[in-house]
Amino acid sequence: MKLTARGRLAHRVKWAGITVLLIALAAVAGWGVYTLPAPVVDRMLKTDILKQSELWKRRVLLHLNDPETALLTGNIDPHDAEFLSSMPEASDVYRFNLFDTAGRIVWSTRPEEIGSYETRAFFRSDVARGMTHYIQEALQLSEIDGLDLHSEHTHTAMQHQVAEVFIPITKNGRFIGAIEFFTDFTDLRTTFITRLRVSLSILSGIALFALASVSLVTYRTNRLQVRALQLQSAKERNLMDEQLRLAREVRLLGELNEWLQSSRSLDELFDMVSRFMTHILPEAEGSVYVYSNSRDVLDGCASWNDGTHKAHIHPEGCWGLRRGRTYEYGASEIDFVCEHAVPHDGRPYFCFPILAHGETVGLLHLRSHEGNEEVFHSNRKLAQLCAEQISMAIANVRMRDQLHDQSVRDPLTGLFNRRHMTETLRKSISRSQQTGAPLSLIAVDVDHFKKFNDTHGHDAGDMVLRAVGSALEQGCDRDEIACRIGGEEFMVILPDNSPEDAVTRAEHLRQAVEAVSVRYGEKSLPRITISVGVAHYPAHGTMPQDLMRASDDALYSAKDKGRNQVQVAKGTVAVEGIAAKPRQSPNTVPPQSAA
Structure with a gap:
């Protein structure tokens, strides 16, 4: 009976230890779910707002007739003032100021602030030296321009999170002024923190549940059951790795599309393609060709991952272009090598015709690295998506170039207007x-x-x-x-x-x-x-x-x-x-x- 009592006592002690451990883990998880999301989200939003502020700055400078003169003299053209006044309605900026080199406000969405000076030390130490300065602060609702204080959904006691960004304006390496943007990101921050907390709560709950299950199974089952759990855990890790890989690919494709759509020339576009494709498809070398103006040959424009491209290739020398669809060498029992792939060492490759508005405008060529043939074939769909992104970007750049050319050319003589x-x-x-x-x-x-x-x-x-x-x-x-x-x-x-x-x-x-x-x-x-x-x-x-x-x-x-x-x-x-x-x-x- 003593042995039985001791066994029961040991059993209870072990369960009490496991229970205490689970409770401690749950407390730590709860503390992490509540405290960690806010600083993480703030860092993410800071990065995003800084990128966005560069776009706001570019938009302001592009629409100013003479930015340097306007900042140095403080004389804002009425047309420029009209555009600046309308900018808060067309962006996430609710307030912004233009400064000259001395920190004096030469234009502001708050006219009463024009002529005042920015006296904080960072303007001289950071902004005047060409560095962007970011400030996050909580403001009362009354301090935010354009906010409806009488809305039934507005709580007057609530403070809003506001980002204040100072961006220097330079010309030929010389500081000529600065722009200060104010943007209210309270709703976005709250949404992200809530979602992150929910996600962390779910993951923490799943983790705690899995830990309890594993502890129970480990305690009550034999080594065969433990081995089965280990196999299941391995499958879950593989599934998670696959999901992370897919998420990374989706993220990279989204970033590729965003950058390509913002490119101003084909040269800049192909440079972006080279850099992104190195990360999206690291197991493949590649190159891009685009039809010349005469459309009798394709010009080699870019290559990556140790790939090479020829200066010119003939469209009849590519089976993908001749057949009007993707050509995959190495997928059939009998294959023929494209002329532009010579010399060929037997490695599989893809030829993706790049289409824009129903017209073939170029060719994306990908070749597998040695020993990565299986992974290379499995990534065909991803490669096809990349080709589609590139085709849309090329079409947009060419259409933008055509529209610009039409706006500066005389239609009769072809000379500039x-x-x-x-x-x-x-x-x-x-x-x-x-x-x-x-x-x-x-x-x-x-x-x-x-x-x-x-x-x-x-x-x-x-x-x-x-x-x-x-x-x-x-x-x-x-x-x-x-x-x-x-x-x-x-x-x-x-x-x-x-x-x-x-x-x-x-x-x-x-x-x-x-x-x-x-x-x-x-x-x-x-x-x-x-x-x-x-x-x-x-x-x-x-x-x-x-x-x-x-x-x-x-x-x-x-x-x-x-x-x-x-x-x-x-x-x-x-x-x-x-x-x-x-x-x-x-x-x-x-x-x-x-x-």
Whole structure:
């Protein structure tokens, strides 16, 4: 009986120990569920808000006509002020301020704060040195702009969590001001903390339940049952690993899509693709090809994971492009190697045609690393999703490029329009101010164009304008651009040309146009001549409108002196006007009878 009593006592002691252990674990889990989510969520939201604030900053700077001047002078254009005032309605920002380098507020959603200074030490120590500063604080509802305090769902005693972000604005490495954003993330923070607590509660409950079950089974069952539990635990770990892998893939695909949609050029897009594919499919080397403008070959654009790409491949050399669907080498008993995969060492590979709006725009090529063939084949669906993400991004970039090109090009001649010319001239002047590089502006007008247009018709006049535009465009080199201002008026921006070289280039353009022969129907149109005016920076002006006015005046001087010649704006002593030499052949049409 004593042995039985001792056995019962030992049994009770063991169960009491297990119970105490479970209660302690439950208490620790409860403490962790309540205390851990808040700092974790705050760190996550801080990272997200800092990324978002960069987008807010970019949006503000892109819409300001001249951010540097606005910050330095404090003069905000009415159009810019209207945009800034509307920004809180179109974003999560409820309040923001613009600062100059001294910390003075030059614009604010709270007009009464304009002119006040930011006196906190971090502005000088961090923000003025190009570092972003983040502050999280709890504010009363009355301190948050745009919040409806009379809503029946608003508790007046509740404080809101607000992020205050100071982002420096720099230009060429120089601090020119800062932006301060305020965003209320109370609801988002509360939602995330609640979800995390619920998730942790469930996981903790499951863990405690599993621990109790394992303890009970371990205590009451034999080694065979323990082995069965170990096998089950291994299966659960494998399942969890698979779920984590799937979650990671979904996250990476989401991030890939977000970054690709924000890319501004195909080069930037392919750089993003290379970096992401290294993480999404580490067991495969790959490359991307895109159709050239002529669509007769595909150009190699990027490769990763020790992969290589050829400069050009022919579409007929890929079985995936020829068959119009994904081609998997190594999945069938009989396979044929694509020409672009030569030399081939027998490893399996995929060829995914990249489609955009029903049209094939490129090729994604993936090849397995040695020894990873099984994993490579199992990732075909993931690779297909990557190809779809890349195709949508390429389509968006090309559509954006087309829309931008249409907005800055003249539809008749294909030259840049007046809007683009003015913006380019402004940037060229700013560059010349900083570097001291020479800059000249050439104004061109087709001689007697109205008379020519009335005599031969508008179609013939359009042909003349296209011919003149082509001659001007062919005469441009490097950063030089030709623009059609309107009607028969053109302008050419010549950076990095000395005044003497600019006048010589103008004369070459005049000669090039004079040498053009245009056929209309079955006959050749009369000889085309132009009058040219040249103005130099800074001799004839330091503002775009000044240079344009000076070159126009020189152009009118060329017309007054008989047309078909080059004249330099008054005020320069470098080069006198260059007049065209009349041809000596008796068959030559004199300038006054030309179109």
